[in-house]
Every structure is written in structure tokens, then in C-alpha cells.
Amino acid sequence: MNTFLSSEQVQYQSTCQAFVDEKLCSQGIIKDLETSKEKQKEALSLISQSGLIGTSLPHEYGGGGKTFVYAAILAEQLGMKDAGLSLVLANHLSACHLIWRYGTDEQKSRYLPLLSRGESFATLAFGEEQAGSDFSLVQTSAESNKLNGKKAWVVNGDTAHVALVLARSSEQNQIWIVDLTSKSGVSVVKDRQKLGLKSASTTDIEFSSYALDEKSALCQAPEKVEEAIEYALSLSKVLLAAGALGICEQAIKYSVQRANQREQFGQTIGKFQAIQWKLADMSTETSAARLLTYRAAWSKDDAKDEFFKFAAMCKLFAARVARLYSGEAAQIYGTLGISEEEPMEKLYRDAKVIEVLEGTQEIQKNIVASQVGA
Ligand SMILES: Cc1cc2nc3c(=O)[nH]c(=O)nc-3n(C[C@H](O)[C@H](O)[C@H](O)COP(=O)(O)OP(=O)(O)OC[C@H]3O[C@@H](n4cnc5c(N)ncnc54)[C@H](O)[C@@H]3O)c2cc1C
Structure with a gap:
């Protein structure tokens, strides 16, 4: 392994x-x-x-x-x-x-x-209600050194100390380093409830005449902003794909246990070829997802030209494999697979959410296609 x-x-x-x-x-x-x-x-x-x-x-x-x-x-x-x-x-x-x-x-x-050192925590605040996949629609503005607007679905929005906030100024996007512990101009306005990944607190944050220090603009060269956004999301995608691998590993472990224990029709269900093939597919595709994910992680430092492509590919593939096979694991568990008493339903819920965030599966395909020259 x-x-x-x-x-x-x-x-x-x-x-x-x-x-x-x-x-x-x-x-x-x-x-x-x-x-x-x-x-x-x-x-x-x-x-x-x-x-x-x-x-x-x-x-x-x-x-x-x-x-x-x-x-x-x-x-x-x-x-x-x-x-x-x-x-x-x-x-x-x-x-x-x-x-x-x-x-x-x-x-x-x-x-x-x-x-x-983990003495403070950071997050990304790029998206907005109307600007999920398409950041050209960002409305949060950073005019006259004042930040105004609402960022949606910010992970750890209520606990992070620092946020990298995407905002528009002079018709151009810039990423600002913002102190979320500031007493004025920033507030958590909505706690988002979601299907899975519930342990990652997710909130909306509103900025109201938040005073920006000019020195807190991240990209000194404005033409680098688009690249910086993709870089941040690519890093995040690789780590989310790695999280999806964790889901797959658990799905395999529990499925094998159940297949070897549960008896129906006079034998353990793992003796049925239908179950064996699920386990074989799960193991094979998880191994492929792991190779792709670590290939992407490695390329961040050692094959920089390929990083965006592999980051998109690993997130696309690992999230799909995690969603598909946590579902199959639930199937192997039967009724207990959809019971809150067993871990399967949580694995399935978490995997589904990974398919949506840091760019949906469709957006990853767009990135891969453009990276291969389409
Ligand atoms: C749990 C969670 C945590 C998040 N954390 C953060 C965070 O910390 N910081 C942050 O900034 N954002 C965060 N987000 C936001 C996240 O990145 C967006 O939800 C995501 O990009 C999808 O945006 P949307 O919902 O607006 O979908 P939309 O952009 O409205 O897309 C809707 C559908 O249309 C499809 N679609 C859109 N454009 C295209 C296209 N060009 N080609 C093909 N299909 C397309 C999409 O694939 C999707 O199926 C988080 C979201 C979730 C669920």
C-alpha cells in the first residue's frame, strides 16, 4: 500500500x-x-x-x-x-x-x-451565494480600502483567525488577508447546515465597512490573482481527495468485516460473488485514487507544471470513488447500512459533499479538459 x-x-x-x-x-x-x-x-x-x-x-x-x-x-x-x-x-x-x-x-x-505552529487558524473565503463556480460574479467589494459584502460557506468561518477573502476593486479581483478576530466590520451571519462533513463548521461571513490595510493585498501583481485562486483550490482539492481516500479505506474495512460475518441463505454473504465483486472494485479503484492523489500532492513541489491538472483529476476521481463505494458499503450492510447506528451512512454523506465543494465534479472536468489542451 x-x-x-x-x-x-x-x-x-x-x-x-x-x-x-x-x-x-x-x-x-x-x-x-x-x-x-x-x-x-x-x-x-x-x-x-x-x-x-x-x-x-x-x-x-x-x-x-x-x-x-x-x-x-x-x-x-x-x-x-x-x-x-x-x-x-x-x-x-x-x-x-x-x-x-x-x-x-x-x-x-x-x-x-x-x-x-497552529497558534492561529486560517481559511479561504472565495465563494458567494451568487458566485459559486464562477468567481467573476463576486460582489464583495474592496473599494476605498473598505471591505463590503458577504462570503458564503466559509469553513471555520466562526473559529478561524485569518481569512483569505476574494473581493472586487476597480473591476478586478484581489485576494485580501483579513483578520477575522477584528471587533468591527466583520460578523458571522449564518451557520450552514449540510448533509455531510458536519464536523467542519461552515458559516457565512459579512463584511461591513471593514477597514482594509493596503498592505494586506496578497497578490502584488494583479495578473497573478486568477492563478493564485486556482493554486489555493488545487491545494485544497488534493487534501480533500486524501480525505476521500480515508472514507474509502473505512468503507472497505467495514464491508469486509460485514461480508465475513453476516450469514444469509446458509452462508456468509461474502461467499456471494455479487459481494466479492463489490469488494474487488472498491479495493482496485481506491488504490487507483490513492496513486492519483499522491501523484498530485507530489507534483505540487516536484512537477509544478502538472499540479493543477493532477489536483483536478484526483479530486474528481477520489470523490467519485468515495461516494460510489461508501454507497456500495452501505448496500453490503443492508438495513444497517442506512442506520445511524453504523458508520456507513456518515461515510456516504461525507463523500457526497466532497463531490460539490472546492469546485464541483463538472468544474474539475472543465479544468482537466483545458489542461490537456481542449
Ligand atoms: C461544505 C462546503 C464547504 C465549502 N467551503 C468553502 C470555503 O471554505 N470557502 C469558499 O470560498 N467556498 C466554500 N464552499 C463553496 C463551494 O466551493 C461551492 O459551493 C461550489 O463551488 C459550488 O458552487 P455553487 O453551489 O454556487 O454551484 P453553481 O456554480 O451554481 O453550480 C450548479 C451546478 O452547475 C454546474 N456548473 C456550473 N458551471 C458549470 C460549467 N461551466 N460547466 C459545467 N457545469 C457547470 C455545477 O457543476 C453544478 O452542478 C463550500 C461549499 C460546501 C458545500
Whole structure:
């Protein structure tokens, strides 16, 4: 399973797994994550203190100096227990890497050390009610150094300290680094309830004459804004795909257990070829999704020209595989597959949401098509 990871990466994977098991699972945090904001905050603070969160960020700004593959490893391990945590990590790290790549030296020194150490948390606030797939429709404005408008579906909008906000000024989009802890001009206006990934608190944020510091514009070259948006979303997609792998792994594990235990018509259901073929497809396509996802994570640092394409492909494929096979896992469980007493229904709900965010499946196809020259 790990032939493409180095021995150091395999070691890191074990460290992440131990953290998730010992800190998040055995202390009973995971089981209430969907419903308890308190537990969500507790999980966030444990992840922040784990020393794992900044592994893929640069040494000079307090990170571990490792590649983005390490971020994918952590996202996958979190996704094994709750893919909502992979989403939280995805937003945080995308914002961090965005600042690292496009920010000024002053912005990097100001924000990255705290974010790398998990002493503050970041998120992306790009989308709006009317601007989901099409960011040219963004209405939030940053005219005369005042930010006005409403960003929708912001992960951790109620707990993050820093948001990278997409806003329009002089008919052009810019990304602004915004302090969400500011007492004036920023408020959480709506708590979004959703089908899955419920452990990732998601809110709308409204800015009302929020005073922008001119130095907080991220991209010094305006022509870089489009690229920066795609870069942030690509980072996020890879980590979400890694979370989807976690879902697939769980679906396989539980399905095999059930197939070997449940008896009907005088034999365990795993003896039926119909069930065996589901397990074979699940395992095969999960392995393919894993190769694609880690290929994308690797290309972020080592094959930069291909990063956007592989990020779109891995999110498209891993999300589809997770949704399809968490559904098949539920099918193998029969009635218990749709029962809240068993984990299948949650895996299925989480996987469906991954198909929608950070660009829908259709948008990923558009990106892949344009990347291959169509
Ligand atoms: C749980 C969750 C968390 C999120 N977190 C964040 C966040 O932290 N920050 C943030 O900024 N946003 C966030 N979002 C927003 C998310 O990125 C958008 O919901 C997503 O991009 C879809 O936008 P939309 O709902 O407006 O769909 P629309 O753009 O209205 O699309 C509707 C349908 O039309 C299709 N479609 C649209 N355009 C095309 C096209 N050109 N070709 C083919 N089909 C097309 C879509 O695929 C989709 O099926 C989050 C969303 C969710 C659900």
C-alpha cells in the first residue's frame, strides 16, 4: 500500500495515525464531532498542538520544511476517522501555502509562523451565494480600502483567525488577508447546515465597512490573482481527495468485516460473488485514487507544471470513488447500512459533499479538459 512513500513518510503516517487514535478517538472526541461545536473546537486545538499541522510549511516560518505529500498523509489519516477534519486542514493549509507563494515578505513573517505552529487558524473565503463556480460574479467589494459584502460557506468561518477573502476593486479581483478576530466590520451571519462533513463548521461571513490595510493585498501583481485562486483550490482539492481516500479505506474495512460475518441463505454473504465483486472494485479503484492523489500532492513541489491538472483529476476521481463505494458499503450492510447506528451512512454523506465543494465534479472536468489542451 505504501510503496510510493519513502520510509520517512511511512514513519510520519504512523505518527499521524497514532495522533488520531490516541488524541481524537480514544478521548471520545470523534464520536460527537458532527453535533458538538465544543468538540469541534477541542479537535481543532488538539490538531493545532499536535506539531503535525505545519509539516509541509517552510522551516524559516516555523514549519517542518517537508513536501506537500506530508500534508496529504495527515489529511488521509484524519479522513479515516472524520473527513470533515480533512476539510478543515485543507482550508487552513491552502491559505498558508497561498501566503507563502504569493505573499510579501512582510505578510509571510507576520502570518506564517503563527499559522505553521497552529497558534492561529486560517481559511479561504472565495465563494458567494451568487458566485459559486464562477468567481467573476463576486460582489464583495474592496473599494476605498473598505471591505463590503458577504462570503458564503466559509469553513471555520466562526473559529478561524485569518481569512483569505476574494473581493472586487476597480473591476478586478484581489485576494485580501483579513483578520477575522477584528471587533468591527466583520460578523458571522449564518451557520450552514449540510448533509455531510458536519464536523467542519461552515458559516457565512459579512463584511461591513471593514477597514482594509493596503498592505494586506496578497497578490502584488494583479495578473497573478486568477492563478493564485486556482493554486489555493488545487491545494485544497488534493487534501480533500486524501480525505476521500480515508472514507474509502473505512468503507472497505467495514464491508469486509460485514461480508465475513453476516450469514444469509446458509452462508456468509461474502461467499456471494455479487459481494466479492463489490469488494474487488472498491479495493482496485481506491488504490487507483490513492496513486492519483499522491501523484498530485507530489507534483505540487516536484512537477509544478502538472499540479493543477493532477489536483483536478484526483479530486474528481477520489470523490467519485468515495461516494460510489461508501454507497456500495452501505448496500453490503443492508438495513444497517442506512442506520445511524453504523458508520456507513456518515461515510456516504461525507463523500457526497466532497463531490460539490472546492469546485464541483463538472468544474474539475472543465479544468482537466483545458489542461490537456481542449
Ligand atoms: C461544505 C462546503 C464547504 C465549502 N467551503 C468553502 C470555503 O471554505 N470557502 C469558499 O470560498 N467556498 C466554500 N464552499 C463553496 C463551494 O466551493 C461551492 O459551493 C461550489 O463551488 C459550488 O458552487 P455553487 O453551489 O454556487 O454551484 P453553481 O456554480 O451554481 O453550480 C450548479 C451546478 O452547475 C454546474 N456548473 C456550473 N458551471 C458549470 C460549467 N461551466 N460547466 C459545467 N457545469 C457547470 C455545477 O457543476 C453544478 O452542478 C463550500 C461549499 C460546501 C458545500
